[in-house]
Amino acid sequence: MPISMTNDMMRSIIMDHSSHPTNKHIPTQDGYEKVHMHSDNCIDDLDIFLLVKDNKVIDACFEGVACTISLSSTDIMCDLIKGKTKEEAIYMIEQYHHMMHEEPFDEDVLEEAIVFINTSKQAARIRCATIGWNAADKILKDEK
Amino acid sequence: MYDVYEIRKQFPMLDGNKKMQGKPLVFLDNASTTLKPQCVIDATNRYYAEMTANSHRGDYDLCYFMDVEVAKAREAIAKFVNSEVNEVVFTSGDTEALNLVAYGYALKYLKEGDGILISEAEHASNSLPWFRIAELTKCSIYFINTDGRITVGQVEKSLNKHPNIKLVSIAHVGNVLGYRVDVKAVAKLCHRHNALICIDGAQSVPHLKTDFKDLDIDFLTFSAHKMCGPTGIGALVAKEKLLNDMDPFITGGGMNVSFKNDGTYLLLEAPAKFEAGTLNLAGIMGFRAAVEFLSSIGMENIEEHEKELHAYLLDKMGNNEDVIIYNKDNDGSILTFNKKGVFAQDEATLLNSKGIAVRSGQHCAKMIDRLLGTPATVRMSTYLYTTKEEIDVFVENLLNGGDILDAYFND
Numbered sequence: 001m002p003i004s005m006t007n008d009m010m011r012s013i014i015m016d017h018s019s020h021p022t023n024k025h026i027p028t029q030d031g032y033e034k035v036h037m038h039s040d041n042c043i044d045d046l047d048i049f050l051l052v053k054d055n056k057v058i059d060a061c062f063e064g065v066a067c068t069i070s071l072s073s074t075d076i077m078c079d080l081i082k083g084k085t086k087e088e089a090i091y092m093i094e095q096y097h098h099m100m101h102e103e104p105f106d107e108d109v110l111e112e113a114i115v116f117i118n119t120s121k122q123a124a125r126i127r128c129a130t131i132g133w134n135a136a137d138k139i140l141k142d143e144k
Numbered sequence: 145m146y147d148v149y150e151i152r153k154q155f156p157m158l159d160g161n162k163k164m165q166g167k168p169l170v171f172l173d174n175a176s177t178t179l180k181p182q183c184v185i186d187a188t189n190r191y192y193a194e195m196t197a198n199s200h201r202g203d204y205d206l207c208y209f210m211d212v213e214v215a216k217a218r219e220a221i222a223k224f225v226n227s228e229v230n231e232v233v234f235t236s237g238d239t240e241a242l243n244l245v246a247y248g249y250a251l252k253y254l255k256e257g258d259g260i261l262i263s264e265a266e267h268a269s270n271s272l273p274w275f276r277i278a279e280l281t282k283c284s285i286y287f288i289n290t291d292g293r294i295t296v297g298q299v300e301k302s303l304n305k306h307p308n309i310k311l312v313s314i315a316h317v318g319n320v321l322g323y324r325v326d327v328k329a330v331a332k333l334c335h336r337h338n339a340l341i342c343i344d345g346a347q348s349v350p351h352l353k354t355d356f357k358d359l360d361i362d363f364l365t366f367s368a369h370k371m372c373g374p375t376g377i378g379a380l381v382a383k384e385k386l387l388n389d390m391d392p393f394i395t396g397g398g399m400n401v402s403f404k405n406d407g408t409y410l411l412l413e414a415p416a417k418f419e420a421g422t423l424n425l426a427g428i429m430g431f432r433a434a435v436e437f438l439s440s441i442g443m444e445n446i447e448e449h450e451k452e453l454h455a456y457l458l459d460k461m462g463n464n465e466d467v468i469i470y471n472k473d474n475d476g477s478i479l480t481f482n483k484k485g486v487f488a489q490d491e492a493t494l495l496n497s498k499g500i501a502v503r504s505g506q507h508c509a510k511m512i513d514r515l516l517g518t519p520a521t522v523r524m525s526t527y528l529y530t531t532k533e534e535i536d537v538f539v540e541n542l543l544n545g546g547d548i549l550d551a552y553f554n555d
Binding site: 007010011014015043044065066067068069118119121122124125128 | 493519551
């Protein structure tokens with residue numbers, strides 16, 4: 001995904017994922033690992049579920065209450081993490097954090113998540129844009 | 145009334161140079177904390193620059209002068225809320241003051257079978273200390289059956305239904321909806337039912353004349369930082385007899401007469417017995433400057449100014465169908481709302497991008513969502529220095545501020 005994506009495109013991707021988050025549901029089968037996340041200063045209150053088998057993320061979903069940025073960033077994370085090995089997923093999350101903090105990052109692995117590149121301009125929203133990503137990181141690194 | 149533009153000149157944060165997101169700061173989060181006038185900043189600095197020494201420890205002049213400063217500050221706070229001087233205990237703020245009532249009084253005197261009455265609109269600091277006391281003593285917590293505005297009748301119903309209630313603890317003015325309680329009438333009622341009354345004054349003492357004696361309440365708590373004072377300092381004002389009966393919940397230097405190796409000790413009299421350790425002396429000096437500053441403007445004038453702003457705000461908003469206001473009928477400085485279809489924090493972020501500081505979420509009152517029927521709201525709150533022009537900027541950006549993602553893309 002090119003970094004030259006226009007603001008309008010980024011906006012519509014964010015709005016689409018926050019209005020219709022396709023990964024926002026409770027898992028329908030057993031075997032998922034769950035992490036509960038909430039932010040100190042916002043209402044964000046999310047459960048993130050990952051199904052990991054044979055070192056691979058088979059499925060990802062979430063449920064809860066959150067703002068536009070939290071909802072859309074978590075939904076996009078779920079889309080991107082599916083099918084990745086643990087190592088690939090952890091690497092992708094690392095790159096996402098680099099982007100959040102305006103550090104050099106590998107944009108190829110972030111795909112649609114590049115829409116959150118402006119988060120650092122609204123520093124108070126970094127917590128929103130990373131809440132789901134941090135949850136997945138905790139599960140993958142077994143730090144629940 | 146007073147000239148708000150003249151008053152603003154005393155606040156460095158309002159000198160016109162302070163920007164947020166590149167826009168002139170419009171500070172409308174005064175229920176959270178307030179800006180500081182130069183006189184408070186000077187008083188706080190004076191401790192560090194000219195007066196550094198400990199209070200009640202040492203025989204040299206600086207210590208003596210510090211004792212005098214602390215005594216003068218206590219007198220100033222007592223005068224401000226019309227209590228006796230020895231009824232004022234310095235705490236780190238409203239939260240510690242409420243915890244002092246909880247652990248110093250309720251833990252000592254309440255037992256299984258007794259009850260504490262609060263409301264679902266209370267701030268965490270007026271809820272969790274009582275939950276802890278209920279855990280520790282096995283006493284019960286009851287909630288006033290209210291739709292948000294606590295009335296004397298609602299409190300009476302609770303007291304009649306639960307004659308075991310020994311303590312009622314509510315905010316004079318709620319921090320989410322800004323409704324004011326008829327404290328004098330509620331206090332009378334509580335005493336008739338042999339219950340004590342503790343008033344969380346965090347949102348009232350900064351905004352309206354508070355007369356501890358006239359209200360005839362047992363405990364009053366408040367924070368300096370919400371009334372132009374420094375952070376980290378506040379007060380518990382309590383009836384002298386209750387302070388004498390209460391136990392301190394922290395102990396240490398500055399609050400004892402003696403202690404021996406057989407484990408016996410003798411404490412100083414109240415209020416000193418509650419003030420263990422080195423006091424927040426810079427904070428105490430700033431606290432005094434803050435109450436003297438407010439008195440110089442006049443609490444009645446501040447209340448009047450906020451009322452005028454509230455009416456102006458509602459008038460400006462009109463009957464806009466895109467905005468849901470939860471407390472149009474409130475009594476002062478707080479307006480709680482949501483933009484239809486917009487999550488509260490998204491709206492607050494959009495306003496931030498316009499230089500406007502408001503709060504979103506549950507405002508530390510995490511039981512109120514049931515009363516409001518929404519998990520989160522945006523709260524704007526004015527104070528003595530807020531102008532109609534700032535209200536104009538707020539309303540314009542609320543109604544026509546654009547898309548919530550504008551903030552995100554700096555469009």
